Amino acid sequence: VDENLREMESSMRCRLRSTNKSCKAETDIEDLKKQLEQSKIER
Secondary structure, X not given: OHHHHHHHHHHHHHHHHHXXXXXXXXXXXXXXXXXXXXXXXXX
């Protein structure tokens, strides 16, 4: 039973990590889009 709990915990941590990474990637993409718009305006 303990082993199953540990496995579930590990799986959840892994999912959280990948969710955080994709959230960070989305934020980075939004920032880059804003920078691109700014550079278009400045030209």
